[in-house]
Amino acid sequence: MNCETCQLKELELEQDEIKDVLRCILHTIFFHRTLTLVRPKDVDCDLFEITYVQCGLPDLEKEVDEKINQFIAWVEKHPNRRSQVCLSFFDEKNKNPSWFTSKTERIYWEQWFINLHVISPKGHGKSRSSKASTSIRGKALEEASSKRAALGLLIQEVLFQIINFANEKKDHIPPISDRIFNHEISIPR
């Protein structure tokens, strides 16, 4: 079985935006690849004007959040680094079953690479006059909001990239079982 891979467009973001961005992307992928009967749930991003869909599976939500928190912890130790979060779907097959051993082998059939560049926000030096500092702060806020709006548009592009890939590549998907496909979320170590 061939493994299809999708490299998603790199997103440049700040640390406080990681949770929203990863939740949105990961849940959108899961929604397209969880073909069992689900109760979809609409979720609004906290920082962006984007609504995405979750499968409505509490265990999956918990797993995603745990992995995101682990990734944030890694980012704190490695600031200003390009990084990759990988979501893989696989099948498990028994490899050389014998009387004594039953080793299982993972056969990956799809991998999604979420490329992120986490940057530290620029700190503004202290200004002597309060008027000047106010204007600088105002400019910084304006800059930050326009930057966030631009990131929102990029996220939307990535979401359409997911939709495209999910619909183009379908022949490799194994038969639908009565549960969610085996998967793992890998973060840098």
Place this chain on the structure above:
Amino acid sequence: MSSMSDSGTGGRGGAELMVEQFHLKVLHAVLAVRGPRPLQPAASASFRRRDRWFHLPLHDPQPPPAAEGVEAPEAGEPLVVDILLAHAAAGGGGGGGAGGEVVERWTVVCEPWPDAAAGEGIPVNRAYKRCMTMLRSVYATLRFLPAYRVFRLLCANQSYNYEMVHRVGSFAVPLSRDEEAAMRSYQFVPVETQHGRLVVSVQYLPSLAAFNLEISSLSPSMLIADYVGSPAAEPMRAFPASLTGATGSAFPQALSNQPQRPHSWATPALWPQAPRQQARFSPPHLLNASPTPSPPNFPSGYLQSRPKGGSAPMSIPQVGDRRSPIHRPITLPPTSPRRVGETGTSSAQQSPSERCPSFGRADGFRIMDPYASLSPGRKGKDTKDESGRFSALSSCDSPRQDDIDDADYPFAVDDVDTPSSQPGSSDGKEARDQASSSSHKSQDAAVGSLVHLLKTARPLRNSNCPSQASAVESSEAASTSSVVSRRKSDALEELQSFKEIKERLMSRSRAKQQEPPEKP
């Protein structure tokens, strides 16, 4: 499960049914989030048979009733769903309006194979699985697009200057060049079925900023007398018997039979007439009634600038620099009276500090409160007669009907009821008795004399005002003069007497402390 277990049939008939169901499912998915209406949470926890198609139930929100009547188009015909934003005055609503600008156009079509035999080799279950993925993509895209934000706004408040309408048909009204240029288009990867290629595409405006969505109430100005929670709508709602009698709780029976007090902004004509309500503060009778039942937004000093003939309200000394709640504009609409059964928590169980969020434990009118040492039970009983006089102190920033009804404290209460003295507990009364008996006799005597002094004190009312007894007889006259005038001089006099009493009590307590303890 990969087979079309839900369709019940395989082969060409199964494929036909699948295509038909796919068209309907897309239509329902679109209208569910493009037909603004007051949304209700999903009713049933179980899946209906129709929900099982493509393993995607449309339950949150469910498609509007209008969607149920639409039938799938004939084979080979497209299904076109136009989403328009029309001016609220012009739009007919519910999909009929031809006016308005197209903000989204969804097209679903099964393009037949040029050669009938071309699709024979395509297994139905494979096509079905692909349709599942495409439908999920449609479902997700519907939420990514800007029209979804507008849909949510219009669901939350339907008094915007625009309304979202839809047009369903098998023919697409051609768009002008300008419209076409302004729109982006996206085509989902087609799914090959035995009947042809299933194609879903969407044309959409990338930004809806050009539509200046504003809340504009177009309904004519009228006074709504029977708004929810108004005494006119539900004049005297008593507490259920299960709460007051059967449970054996400490909840006062008398309260359940009392007529409800009016909302602070309700016009006096709507108030249930009770003699002790006439002395309460109320905003002046407004002639320019707003079309909505929300409270009037008074200027900050509406009580200071009074109509001629009435003196200024008595000024209450502040603790710290906190403004008195009666001098604040009332901007928050109170909730309508709740049934205890509905919410699960009765406001009677709230502590007084919860009821009046503007007063914490530390910032009540402690200096003014001669009942500070009394238990809550006594407080309510002894001050009934005084409820009209200092009602200003008991009003919170936004008085809520049910909160006011639960207790008749004329002052901001500092001491919070312990769980034992709350309704539902049997030993509340005993706890209260213990608390009151534990204080010294001398203190009790001092407080008793103070209460007596207050009861016999000259009332803060104009001599020409009708008494409470006559107010009962002429309730109509009393309702129009909702604000009882008070004189500054009287208020200052009263304040002076309070200060004297306070000084007397303080000196007594100092003397008590200096006395050597008596030998047993």
